[in-house]
Amino acid sequence: MTPPELRALLADSVALWGATARVTLDGEAVRVDAMRVTAATPEDLPIRWWLERPGQRRPCTSVLGLLRSLRNALGGGEAQKLRVV
Amino acid sequence: MIPVVVLTGFLGAGKTTLLKRLLRDPDYADSAVIINEYGEVPLDHDLLASSEETFVATATGCLCCVVRSDLAATLMDLHRRRAAGEVPAYRRVLIETSGLADPAPILHALMTEQPVLETHRLEAVATLVDALHGPAALERHPEAQRQVRLADRILLTKPDLADAAALRAMLATLNPAAETRDVLHGVVPAAWLLAPAPRTDEWLDATARHSANLGSVIIQREGPLPAMALTLWLQGLAEHLGPKLLRLKGLVCIAEAPKAPAVLHGIGHVMHAPEWLDAWPSADHRSRIVLIGQGIPPYWPLRLLDAIEQEVRSASQRLGNDGVVDRG
Numbered sequence: 001m002t003p004p005e006l007r008a009l010l011a012d013s014v015a016l017w018g019a020t021a022r023v024t025l026d027g028e029a030v031r032v033d034a035m036r037v038t039a040a041t042p043e044d045l046p047i048r049w050w051l052e053r054p055g056q057r058r059p060c061t062s063v064l065g066l067l068r069s070l071r072n073a074l075g076g077g078e079a080q081k082l083r084v085v
Numbered sequence: 086m087i088p089v090v091v092l093t094g095f096l097g098a099g100k101t102t103l104l105k106r107l108l109r110d111p112d113y114a115d116s117a118v119i120i121n122e123y124g125e126v127p128l129d130h131d132l133l134a135s136s137e138e139t140f141v142a143t144a145t146g147c148l149c150c151v152v153r154s155d156l157a158a159t160l161m162d163l164h165r166r167r168a169a170g171e172v173p174a175y176r177r178v179l180i181e182t183s184g185l186a187d188p189a190p191i192l193h194a195l196m197t198e199q200p201v202l203e204t205h206r207l208e209a210v211a212t213l214v215d216a217l218h219g220p221a222a223l224e225r226h227p228e229a230q231r232q233v234r235l236a237d238r239i240l241l242t243k244p245d246l247a248d249a250a251a252l253r254a255m256l257a258t259l260n261p262a263a264e265t266r267d268v269l270h271g272v273v274p275a276a277w278l279l280a281p282a283p284r285t286d287e288w289l290d291a292t293a294r295h296s297a298n299l300g301s302v303i304i305q306r307e308g309p310l311p312a313m314a315l316t317l318w319l320q321g322l323a324e325h326l327g328p329k330l331l332r333l334k335g336l337v338c339i340a341e342a343p344k345a346p347a348v349l350h351g352i353g354h355v356m357h358a359p360e361w362l363d364a365w366p367s368a369d370h371r372s373r374i375v376l377i378g379q380g381i382p383p384y385w386p387l388r389l390l391d392a393i394e395q396e397v398r399s400a401s402q403r404l405g406n407d408g409v410v411d412r413g
Contacts (some may be wrong), residue, residue, distance in 0.1 A: 001392050009392055016325055045403075048396065063392040064321050071325070076163065078355040083325035085100035 001063075006030050006037065013067055017076030035073060037066065087164070089178045090279055091191060094213030095222040095229040096184030099242035099271065103213060104181055106271030113275055117163055117175040121183045156180070156191060157198035164204055177279065180203065187228050188212075188235045189289050192214040192352050209282040212236035213268070214256065223255060227379075230259060234331050234377055237282035239265040240273060256323040295355070302376040309340035310372060312396040315347075318390045321352060322376075324356035325389075329381055330354075335374030336366075348373065 001009075007030045011023040014032065021033045029038045036052040040059070044050075049060040051069050060066040071079060094100050104120075107113040164170045182191060188210060195207045212232045215222070219241075222229040233239065239256055241249060244267040256265055266277065315337060322330060333356070335349035346366075347359035376386055 001395055005388070005392070008265070008384070009388040012382040012388060013325065016329075016385055017381070036361065061120050062396055063389070064317060064324070066322070067389075079324035080327040082320045083355045084358050 001044070003030060007037075009063075010037065010070065011033055013070070014074065014076075017073040017074060019071075019076050021074055029039055032070060032074070035070070037070070087176070087178060087204060088208035089180060089195060089205050090208050091158075091180045091182065091188060091195075091210045092213070093182040093186060093188045093191075093210065093232045093236075094184065094230060094240075094242075095215070095226060097218055098213040098215045098222075100181050100184070100213055103240070103242070103268065103273065104179070105235065106273075107179075107273070107278075110275065113179075113279075115173070115176040117167075117172070117178045119159055119163075119178060119180045121155075121181065121186065126331060131151075136253070138311075146375060147308040155195045157201050161200050162200070163386045169367040177208070185228055187231050189328070189352055192235065193355055196352065196357065196385070197355055202319070211238050211240060211278055211281065212237050212263075213240045213242050215251065216241055216243045216245075216247045216252060219249075220255065223252075231331060233259045233263075236260055238277070239263045239398050240268040240278075241265055242268050245269060247256075300376070302381055302383055302386050304335075304372075304374040304376075304390065306338075306372040309338040309343045310390075310394065311340045311397050311401065313401075314390070314394040315339065315395070317393045318386075319349075319356050319388050320352070321393065322351075322386065323356070324379060325355075326376075326378060327351050330376060330378045332377045333374065336362075337372040337374065338370060346370075346372070 005024050007023055010030055010032055013032055014021045014023055022031070024031045026036065029036050031037075034054060038050045038052070040047045040050055044059075046061050047059040048062060049066040051058045051060060051066060051073070051074065058069055060069055068079065071077075092100055092104065101235055104118065108116070108118070160178065163172065163175075163178070167174055179271065180191070182188060192207060192210070195201060195205065212235070214229075214233065219229075223233065233256060241252070241256075249267075253265065256263075266273070322333070330351070330353055333349060333351035336346040337349060337359075339347050342361070345362050345364050347361055350357040374386075
């Protein structure tokens with residue numbers, strides 16, 4: 001995923017959660033307010049994404065994990081689990 | 086499996102009038118009826134003036150608010166009494182919701198309560214809309230809109246009282262897949278009302294033709310989708326859309342089994358396990374998924390699907406295409 005594609009996904013996600021946050025491109029990273037999201041390098045696998053906050057660097061192993069961490073950080077409310085019947 | 090038809094519609098839309106007429110019609114014989122009313126006294130039940138034991142009135146408040154326990158318990162209690170010969174051996178169940186009910190939780194209950202799932206099948210949702218007061222109800226009350234959005238068929242009542250041209254256009258915008266019929270004094274052919282909901286491919290085609298509709302998100306893809314990507318995407322939809330997702334239906338070409346499509350059905354965070362058709366229903370073998378919801382950014386579902394598919398394909402390549410991915 002390119003940084004612009006990631007920015008578009010995160011901007012839509014922030015809107016979906018009803019959160020207030022500015023989502024901008026920052027070189028190869030995407031900024032969400034004071035947080036910074038970067039793609040992990042192949043050497044970091046199975047980590048795919050890093051979510052950096054002041055004083056903290058959180059690894060995420062998938063885009064779903066990244067969205068979950070970001071949503072929690074923004075106070076976007078509790079997510080529901082998939083139920084298959 | 087006993088088919089269940091849900092009759093819904095806003096206050097005053099004519100549900101009780103319709104039901105009263107239906108129950109005198111031999112074509113609707115062998116129906117058990119569950120009526121939910123908002124308030125302490127189940128007035129509609131009395132208005133129907135029937136002594137049938139297969140009538141059940143619930144007056145514990147709006148059915149959608151208490152539906153998990155009440156509806157399942159009511160259906161299963163009726164089922165038990167039917168098996169014991171305590172009530173006539175009805176062949177279908179009609180559920181009349183209160184006018185204030187959001188049908189989604191009712192459908193949830195029919196889809197998720199295990200004993201109900203094992204004995205009953207949701208056949209269709211029929212929504213009544215009053216030609217005279219319907220436009221105002223649809224403008225002012227989100228429940229009325231949700232009743233229309235979730236309908237498989239729409240019954241336009243009191244068509245003799247108002248010019249319903251604008252209302253028809255509004256209904257077609259809210260739910261292009263539902264067939265709308267005028268209903269005068271509760272006269273509805275049983276074969277139409279009680280028929281199963283349209284096939285998924287027909288529903289998708291009808292909805293896709295109106296892709297500019299508010300609240301509809303259409304996804305079409307040429308190539309097959311890895312099963313793992315689809316599973317993770319559905320998980321993402323459930324987590325982040327939840328109740329904003331009124332309905333999801335789709336025909337999907339799965340990479341691991343591309344000769345026939347998987348049929349997807351879901352409401353909110355609850356999805357049916359995919360069903361497999363024997364073959365594609367037409368020459369169009371593209372995956373087509375429609376999401377009907379409220380407040381969903383139109384490109385979010387596709388962006389998420391693309392991101393997940395990229396991750397899954399890259400992991401599969403790394404692991405030698407076996408597709409086994411540990412996503413802890």
